[in-house]
Amino acid sequence: MNSMHGYWIAMAKLAGDSWFRPSWWPYWGAGMPFEFTYQPLIPGLTTLWASLGGISQALALQRISGVIYCLAPVTLFLMAWLLTRAPGYSFFAALFYSLLSPTQLLVTDPGFEIKNALDARRLYLVGMWDELPHLAALALLPVTILFLYWSIQKRSVGYSAVTAALIALTTSASLFGPPMIAMGALCLLFALPAKEFKRNLTLAAIIGLYAFALSLPFLPPSLLAAIPKASQYVEEGWTLGSVAAAAIVLVTWLVLWKFALPHVDDWRLRFFVLFAFLTSSIPLFATYLHWQFLPQAARYKMEMEFALPLLVLFGARRWFERAWQALRAVVVIALLALAVGQLVHYGRFARNVLRRASVTETIEYRVTRWVEQNLPGVRLLLPGSIEKWADAFAPIQQFSGESWSTTYNQTKLEGFGTLKYGSDPRFSLAWSRAFGVGAIAVSGPKSPEFWKPFWHPEQFEGVLPVLWRQDDVTIYRIPQRTTSLAHVISEAAIVHKVPVRPGDIEGIERYVAALDDPSMPFAELRWEGNNRIRIHATASVEQALSVQVSFHPGWHASSGGHASQVKRDGLGLMWLQPRCAGPCDVELNYDGGWELRICRYIGVAAIIGLFLIPLAAQRRRVDSIIDVRNA
Numbered sequence: 001m002n003s004m005h006g007y008w009i010a011m012a013k014l015a016g017d018s019w020f021r022p023s024w025w026p027y028w029g030a031g032m033p034f035e036f037t038y039q040p041l042i043p044g045l046t047t048l049w050a051s052l053g054g055i056s057q058a059l060a061l062q063r064i065s066g067v068i069y070c071l072a073p074v075t076l077f078l079m080a081w082l083l084t085r086a087p088g089y090s091f092f093a094a095l096f097y098s099l100l101s102p103t104q105l106l107v108t109d110p111g112f113e114i115k116n117a118l119d120a121r122r123l124y125l126v127g128m129w130d131e132l133p134h135l136a137a138l139a140l141l142p143v144t145i146l147f148l149y150w151s152i153q154k155r156s157v158g159y160s161a162v163t164a165a166l167i168a169l170t171t172s173a174s175l176f177g178p179p180m181i182a183m184g185a186l187c188l189l190f191a192l193p194a195k196e197f198k199r200n201l202t203l204a205a206i207i208g209l210y211a212f213a214l215s216l217p218f219l220p221p222s223l224l225a226a227i228p229k230a231s232q233y234v235e236e237g238w239t240l241g242s243v244a245a246a247a248i249v250l251v252t253w254l255v256l257w258k259f260a261l262p263h264v265d266d267w268r269l270r271f272f273v274l275f276a277f278l279t280s281s282i283p284l285f286a287t288y289l290h291w292q293f294l295p296q297a298a299r300y301k302m303e304m305e306f307a308l309p310l311l312v313l314f315g316a317r318r319w320f321e322r323a324w325q326a327l328r329a330v331v332v333i334a335l336l337a338l339a340v341g342q343l344v345h346y347g348r349f350a351r352n353v354l355r356r357a358s359v360t361e362t363i364e365y366r367v368t369r370w371v372e373q374n375l376p377g378v379r380l381l382l383p384g385s386i387e388k389w390a391d392a393f394a395p396i397q398q399f400s401g402e403s404w405s406t407t408y409n410q411t412k413l414e415g416f417g418t419l420k421y422g423s424d425p426r427f428s429l430a431w432s433r434a435f436g437v438g439a440i441a442v443s444g445p446k447s448p449e450f451w452k453p454f455w456h457p458e459q460f461e462g463v464l465p466v467l468w469r470q471d472d473v474t475i476y477r478i479p480q481r482t483t484s485l486a487h488v489i490s491e492a493a494i495v496h497k498v499p500v501r502p503g504d505i506e507g508i509e510r511y512v513a514a515l516d517d518p519s520m521p522f523a524e525l526r527w528e529g530n531n532r533i534r535i536h537a538t539a540s541v542e543q544a545l546s547v548q549v550s551f552h553p554g555w556h557a558s559s560g561g562h563a564s565q566v567k568r569d570g571l572g573l574m575w576l577q578p579r580c581a582g583p584c585d586v587e588l589n590y591d592g593g594w595e596l597r598i599c600r601y602i603g604v605a606a607i608i609g610l611f612l613i614p615l616a617a618q619r620r621r622v623d624s625i626i627d628v629r630n631a
Helices: 005-014 041-053 057-084 087-099 121-128 132-154 157-173 177-191 194-218 221-231 240-263 267-288 297-315 317-322 325-353 363-374 384-393 410-421 425-434 506-515 593-630
Strands: 379-381 437-443 466-470 473-477 486-490 523-527 532-539 543-550 555-559 562-564 573-576 582-590
Touching: 005 041, 005 057, 005 384, 041 057, 041 132, 041 157, 057 087, 057 121, 057 132, 057 297, 087 297, 087 325, 121 132, 121 297, 121 325, 132 157, 132 177, 132 194, 132 297, 157 177, 157 194, 157 593, 177 194, 177 267, 194 593, 221 410, 240 267, 267 297, 297 317, 317 325, 363 384, 363 437, 363 466, 363 473, 384 437, 410 425, 425 437, 425 506, 486 506, 486 523, 486 532, 532 543
Parallel strands: 379 437
Antiparallel strands: 437 473, 466 473, 486 543, 523 532, 532 582, 543 573, 555 562, 555 582
């Protein structure tokens, strides 16, 4: 259960028609646009496979995982074979990639031991972690590079259209897709003859822009802007070390391209050298010097592992072909024998890692089912692996739960940091209650919950009433005047200023105190699907209505037939002035806002263009041939 599999299953189960129109996702992060959950390929395929096969989303995800794991070396082989016309070397490069993980020795994982050097690292990452989308993008990379090369060589609109579609598909698999595509394209452009560089660069840029248009529905500019902002809460951002690393890579690249690679006759070997250098430099600098010029630099080990077999096999090609025939035969036999031995080891490793288990016995399942039955409609704060699996079992609204790298409500990350690292329940409760959290589950050091995010799990003991406790996981009830996420309060109590730091909670405590004011009337909030909220309240003209759902410009409010402006408070939540004089109903509707709607329109138009543009080009070609024949 120490994986993100529950995350993809939850998306597959609960997405509904969110694939086709802007939709709100109320389940994670106090609410967020569906586009911010994660890239859609894996959960979308899971939904499709489960529907067509009549199986559960969980089983569909496992089958997709198996296909993608097997697909990556196949596409590497196809690219190498079709580019080099050397099937033997391509086969051994793919075999190298299938059965070895050289990063286990070159840039080791935390806790690495030499006895693990021959283990199936990628199988572990896919089966036990969250790298399935990353590997899916990597499996598409060789085909994309292949079609980009054919587009450059043939100058064909059809090939260019397929290339753009492949880039968009890779982007839809993982946010690592765009950087790896950019690296592959850059290496290809610099490996090809320099005299065509500008022309090739122009074509590649046009293809890339069209691919971006195809990707816009699930890669809007607001998401691109949110990713680096979210990263600063989790990892060190751009530093002088980042500048130094980027400068060293650039200088080394130019030296290779200008002085070393001109002596290499085969442009394909030049491509393999550049690609291996560029992909290896990112995790090497991050591991040994702690300099990173790309977010999550250590995860580029997967690209490094992909590139090194091509460099090793084709780099040794000239030497190998000059060796005695008998020696070549001995080497091939020895390599195949080692491969068989490694295959046996991989089988044993897989049996140890991938074991059948009863999900109903896991702490993730038991906590979720208890919450579903005993705390309906309450927003929860769940820890680690429990939060990542909860919505795969039941539709629960969570304070957290989303992928941190695509967090929509950035202020929420500050509050979660206080809860995660803090030891003072005053601060933790202020942030929790401000976001409408009615219960919190805390995993202790002996809990089977995997990540155990809370540094001080004891902070609520004796402070909050205990609702449930098993296997060192405790669910505490946070006192609330009402479980509703809508509250009538005075406008002066709204948090207008974003807290400078998590400990700066004076404004937050004033807001929380207003939520408990017994003189204020209750407000009943009811969800009618994911895109509509109905609130029934009694309020006076000067009072405000605070809604503990993340603000987005795509939300629109009306009361009594009149539009009300939805505003953002300092916590990134919504509030409005209903201007009621007694009982009234407020309706909130979400349409994605102009940005997400335009992105969808552009994406649909680009998809239609994928079919129409090649047809138009083909028609012009036929007309020109007819004109020539008539002349």
